[in-house]
Amino acid sequence: MGDEGEGPGCTTQDGPQINQDELILAQQRQIEKEISENIALVGDLEPISSLNNEYSTDKIYLEKVKDLSIKYKYIRRTRPDGNCFFRAFSYANIERLLEKKEEYNEFYKLAENSKNRLNIEDTEEARKELHMLFNEQGFSDYMVVYLRLLTSGQLQKDQDFFSCFIEGERTVADFCHQEVEPMYKESDHIHIIAACAALRTGVRVIYMDRGTAKSCTEHDLPEGCTPTVHLLYRPGHYDILYP
Numbered sequence: 544m545g546d547e548g549e550g551p552g553c554t555t556q557d558g559p560q561i562n563q564d565e566l567i568l569a570q571q572r573q574i575e576k577e578i579s580e581n582i583a584l585v586g587d588l589e590p591i592s593s594l595n596n597e598y599s600t601d602k603i604y605l606e607k608v609k610d611l612s613i614k615y616k617y618i619r620r621t622r623p624d625g626n627c628f629f630r631a632f633s634y635a636n637i638e639r640l641l642e643k644k645e646e647y648n649e650f651y652k653l654a655e656n657s658k659n660r661l662n663i664e665d666t667e668e669a670r671k672e673l674h675m676l677f678n679e680q681g682f683s684d685y686m687v688v689y690l691r692l693l694t695s696g697q698l699q700k701d702q703d704f705f706s707c708f709i710e711g712e713r714t715v716a717d718f719c720h721q722e723v724e725p726m727y728k729e730s731d732h733i734h735i736i737a738a739c740a741a742l743r744t745g746v747r748v749i750y751m752d753r754g755t756a757k758s759c760t761e762h763d764l765p766e767g768c769t770p771t772v773h774l775l776y777r778p779g780h781y782d783i784l785y786p
Contacts, residue, residue, distance in 0.1 A: 553565050555589065562754065564731075567677075574588075579772060580624045582620075582623070583622065583678055584621065584622050584630065584677060584678050584680065584683045585619060585620075585621055585622075585630065585631075585634050585674065585677045585678055585683070585783075586619055586620040586621070587616075587619070587674075588617045588619055588785070589617060589618050589619070589620070590616070590617060590618075590687075591608065591611055591612040591615050591616065591617065591618055592608075592612060593663065594608045594611070595740055597609055598673075601679045603753055603754075603755070604753070606757040607757065607758065607759050608749050608751075609757075610757060610758040610759055611749065611751070611759055611775070611784075614666045614786060615749075615773070615784045615785060615786055616785055616786065617784070617785040618775060618782050618783065618784055619631075619635075619782060619783040620782045620783075620784065621634075621780075621781065621782055623779070623780045624727060625726070625727035625728055625729050626684075626687045626726060626727060627780050627781045627782070628729075628730035628735065628774070628781045629686075629687045629690045629694075629730065629734075629738070629784070630677070630683060630686070630687050631774055631781045631782060631783045632690065632735075632738060632746065632772060632774070632781075633677075633686045633687065633689075633690050634673070634677050634686075634783065635772040635773070635774070636650075636742060636744060636771070636772050636786075637650070638670065638673060639771055639772065641669045641670060641673070642664050642666055642762040647652055650742070655660075684726070688726065688775060690738060690741075691723055691724050691725075692727075692740055693738065693742070693757070694723055694725065694734055694737045694738045695719040695720075695723045695724050696741065697737040697738070697740050697741040698718070698719050698723065698733070698737045699716055699719060701737075701740070702715035703717075705733060705737065708712070708732075708733045709733070725740065725762070729779065730781075732764065733766045735742055735748070736764050736765050739764060739765055739768070740765070744768075744772065745763060745764065745765060745766050745768025745769055745770045745771060745772070746763070746768075746770055746771075746772045746773070746774060747761060747762070747763050747764075747770035747772070747774070748761070748762045748763075748764060748774050748775075748776050748781075749761055749773065749774070749775050749776065749784060750762065750776050751776065751777050752777065754777055773786060
């Protein structure tokens with residue numbers, strides 16, 4: 544049996560015992576605070592070569608950065624907060640539409656309830672406005688929530704197709720309520736395919752991991768699409784790429 548008096552909130556001969564759960568939670572909150580203060584929701588354009596700084600001693604990743612630089616010029620980083628796919632996808636999709644007025648108007652019809660509409664008569668000013676808006680927590684999170692709900696709706700609309708991708712006994716509705724709609728829940732293939740279907744577009748995801756191949760793996764989602772948005776995936780995180 545364990546010693547009496549050593550449970551959470553109890554005291555020992557050395558004084559009050561630290562509650563480990565509270566300590567872990569405090570550390571987590573501190574990490575989240577540091578992330579919030581030091582990493583923008585959506586960053587500025589950076590050259591692909593900036594990735595070399597992260598992997599200066601890792602030969603496997605350096606080879607993959609080299610391969611990536613052949614196909615892409617820039618990267619735009621997003622905050623690693625569990626919303627990175629939805630934030631990156633929303634930003635990249637709207638950014639490309641700034642130069643495609645007809646497609647932009649079609650997209651706007653999907654979002655008639657949104658309170659903000661960018662003025663795309665001046666594309667350069669619109670880009671600045673887009674970047675500013677996506678770095679305002681309220682607006683940026685609004686767009687994430689909006690796309691999460693669109694994705695959930697698409698999954699449930701096409702549940703006969705998507706149900707085979709869901710493990711366990713959960714229904715598509717259960718999966719949406721638990722894994723799609725809540726903020727800070729990470730995304731997988733099923734989220735991406737449904738989001739693309741909802742916005743009638745395609746994504747090319749470039750996978751960079753510790754696999755032994757010198758080149759990165761590419762996946763177009765949905766399969767066979769012509770991708771309009773390019774994302775870099777590193778385990779657990781998405782950033783935006785620019786050809």
